[in-house]
Amino acid sequence: MSPTTPTHPGVVDATAPARRVLTDAWRSCIGTGRTREVLHADYRDSLRVAQQEIGFRYARAHGILHDDMGVVTRYDRDGRSGLHLSFGYVDQVIDTWLDAGVRPFLELGFMPHALASGPDTVFWWRGNITPPREESEWVELVQGLLRHLVARYGIDEVRTWPVEVWNEPNLSVFWKDADEAAYHRLYEITARAVKDVDADLPVGGPAISPGSDEWLPRFAEMVAARDVPCDFVSKHAYTSGPAEHLPVWGVNQTLRAPEHLLEQFATPRDLLAGTALAGLPLHITEFSSSYRPDNAIHDTAYQAAYLAPVLLRGDAHAASFSYWTLCDVFEEVGIPTSILHGGFGLLGHRQLRKPVFHLYAFLARLGADVLAEGPDHVVTRRPDGSLAILAWQPQDGVTWHTGGHRVRLALTGLPGRVSLVERHVDDERGNVRAAWRAIGSPPEPTPAQLDDLHALSEPVLTSRGVTTAGGALDLDLAVGAHGIALVEVAAAPDLRLPWDDDARLLGGAGDAGEVAGS
Secondary structure (H helix, E strand, O other): OOOOOOOOOEEEEOOOOOOEEOOOHHHOEEEEEEHHHHHOHHHHHHHHHHHHHOOOOEEEEEOOOOHHHOOEEEEEEOOEEEEEEOOHHHHHHHHHHHHOOOEEEEEEOOOOOOOEOOOOEEOOOOEEOOOEOOHHHHHHHHHHHHHHHHHHHOHHHHOOOOEEEOOOOOOOOOOHHHOHHHHHHHHHHHHHHHHHHOOOOOEEEEEEOOOOOOHHHHHHHHHHHHOOOOOEEEEEEOOEOOOEEOOOOOEEOOEOOOHHHHHHHHHHHHHHOOOOOOOOOEEEEEEOOOOOOOEHHHHOHHHHHHHHHHHHHHHHOOOEEEEOOOEOOOOOOOOOOOOOOOOOOOEOHHHOEOHHHHHHHHHHOOOOEEEEEEOOEEEEEOOOOOEEEEEEOOOOOOOOOOOOEEEEEEEEOOOOEEEEEEEEEOOOOOOHHHHHHHOOOOOOOOHHHHHHHHHHOOOEEEEEEEEOEOOEEEEEEEEOOOOEEEEEEEEOOOOOOOOOOHHHOOOOOOOOOOOOOO
8 A cells, every 4th residue: 555645734732721631541451361470580571671661550360260370279188178278379479560560450260170160161271161169169269369468468458459250251261151140140249259358349340352242231230130249340342353273373363443442442331321330430451453362463563553543542431441461471372382473462572572562652651631633643741841742654454554654743832942852663663573574583583683673673763953933843754654653842952062063073164264283
């Protein structure tokens, strides 16, 4: 495709009142594949990088009650039987998060085999998807976990941790037979168990996947009819179609337009209007383009440009929306066969920064005051008065562009002299996948190759000083194919001394006509 149609110049007054406030909903939460994976060194290194450059507030993971966390053992000896609970690994995970400045968004699941009513499992790591054999034992486990957390971290802290009951029970791969009535019962006993520990612990659900929004009003009816506690509503959002599997590893999938993600974010408000759940916070606890952990779209610049409008506008519909996932330490379909493999993560293995990571890092540099926005840009103002502009090439989920895009803005109300710092990521610049393919797509890069990939994955940065025309500046920004760009505009008065003249660095003639010495 040829370059996309440029925007017409819009006038933006840097001193004008904000049109709206850009909230932090886009970085309120980040996903993690499996709780045990938090103990992986590569995950911890990735979390450290993300917190330094983005700053997430919560993390959500599957499997906090899975067998590999060692939370429950059934014993029967010398006439005594029962459950032995142990939360040592849970503590290590939560300590890791808290040390990084992230709080847990507690997804309760999967069913420990010691408590399970059946053998059905999901994923390579075999999370049990069946209801509890004895409800009382599930309640004992849930309350044991929460009481332990309260004792260790304090009630005031744990009250800030949302408790989500299960994951995607509308799918038979995640909940036995996708039995809605059985899920309602699980939610009821779990929510009551949570509130019995402390009435102010937030609990919610139903954490459904796309395509089953009819579960939401029925969930609301159940909550009202049985007077079951519910403090928030949760669901997931993806835009990809059925998977066309490739040999060994990978899939191809169609995509709908990114606006469809925003439509999925908005649906619960309409469906729950007039119900017991109307007005409750909505948490999108998973979202992305593809729901597969082996789709190369996740590694591309396309993913970043595709999601830019979603991150900027999702807060109109949801209190939080959690990108799935932080990094490629993820083993639902097995251990990946290559360092880049279409994994969900913002970061690849060894902290390789993908273009979508840079999208998040760019947003972290924006101001809260939104002065202007369009289909391909947003202009924000920071507390110090400087501007931060995010621009992108619009994507429709169908077209693969080969040309770039221009964004034109007429800025006014600027100081007499400003600095313009631009950062670009696109199909060729700041693109780790393009760099990796250029060196032959090695599954296990050498240390030297890794160093090169890290360097080549950084956004291309330029800086220049500009004298404005009475505070006005016309910005003509060339965004690359599938590109995103961050432009920072700040006051930059010229503080050079009068004799600081680059033209004389090699001994050029001065005003008095002196000649350089030999």
